[in-house]
Amino acid sequence: MEDIEDLTAALGGAVSRGEVFAVFQPQVALDTGxxxxxxxxxxxxxxxxxxxxxxxxxxxxxxxxxxxxxxAFMVDECLEAVDFWHAGGQCVEVSVNVSPVQLADASFAELLAARLGDRALPPNSFTVEITESLPVTDLPMIVPRLVALQSLGLGVALDDFGTGHASFDQLDRLPVTELKIDRSLIQGDQADGDEVLVGIMAVAHARGLRVVAEGIETAAHLALARSLGCDRAQGFLLGLPMVRSDVDRLIAA
Structure with missing residues (x-):
């Protein structure tokens, strides 16, 4: 195995060499399947x-x-995919993880605005996913950029929610439209999981936020997500990450 220095060097230019690619994991609406x-x-x-x-x-x-x-590569891949699906009459949304490092750079919001300006996508068909572990010191700079992205019609999801001590505090600070419940809570890996889940759902419903349950790998996980009142679910039981051509076939079926 190459050491970290070698991997770091190899990562530079990996996109231009065609080594980087996107896969897509389905999210299912729990009311319709x-x-x-x-x-x-x-x-x-x-x-x-x-x-x-x-x-x-x-x-x-x-x-x-x-x-x-x-x-930038992932933004282009995701926008191209959602544009193609909507053009074909398939109203499937897409989300993509955004690093705090990207959000700290003004060029990311400019990139998204430019890319969105080239397309006529319905509002909220594209969502950026951020982590609850965003550095508190960066929030005064990041929050206005998230608000600006929302003004473009993008959704903002708070990923891996419920595991950090600052979860609800971050929720008060960030302009989010969606919560993604961390898989460890859905899979029962935390002793106080039920209490946390009930609290999350109460806050989410009070604020009108969409809730996605992550880590759905068994029928019991799915039943829990439904009983909680989650809107959507994501996990291996419902679909593995797949290349776009497989998504095309899945949603066209």
Whole structure:
């Protein structure tokens, strides 16, 4: 296995060499069972090592600045996909993870505005996903940029919600339209999970937020998401991350 320095060097230019690609994981509406959205996920296939885990290469990209190239690539891939689906009469939404490093750079909002200006997508058909672990010191700079993105018709999702001590505090500070409940709560990995889940749903419903349950891998997980009143669900039981051509076939069926 190459060391971190070698991987870091290889990551530079990976997009231009065609090593980076997008996969999409379906989100299902719990009231209808229909696929109504997908989450775009970045993947890197190293020419010698094969697939590199995102939890390895994304932090490398954030530290080196390569995250901006990866982020621009994912925005283009996701917008192209949702544009194609809507043109074909399939009203499927798309979301993409956005790093705090991207949000801290004004060029990201400018990139999105420019890309959206080239398309006529319905409002909220594109959502940016942010993590609840955003540095508090960055919030005064990040919040206005999120508000600006919302003014363009984008949704803002707070990902992995419910596991951090600052979850509800962050919710008060951030202009979000959607909560994604962390898989550890849905899968019962935390002792106080039920209490946290009840609290999350009460806050979400009071604020009119859409709620997505992540980590749905069994029928019991799905039943829990329904009993809680979640709007959507995402996980291996409902669909693995897949290339766009497979999504095309899935939503056309």
């Amino acid at each position: 229909d696929v109504v959205a997908v989450e775009g996920l970045c993947r890197w296939r190293h020419p010698e090592l094969g697939l590199i885990a995102p939890d390895l290469f994304i932090p490398l990209a954030e530290r080196t600045g390569a995250i901006h190239e990866l982020g």
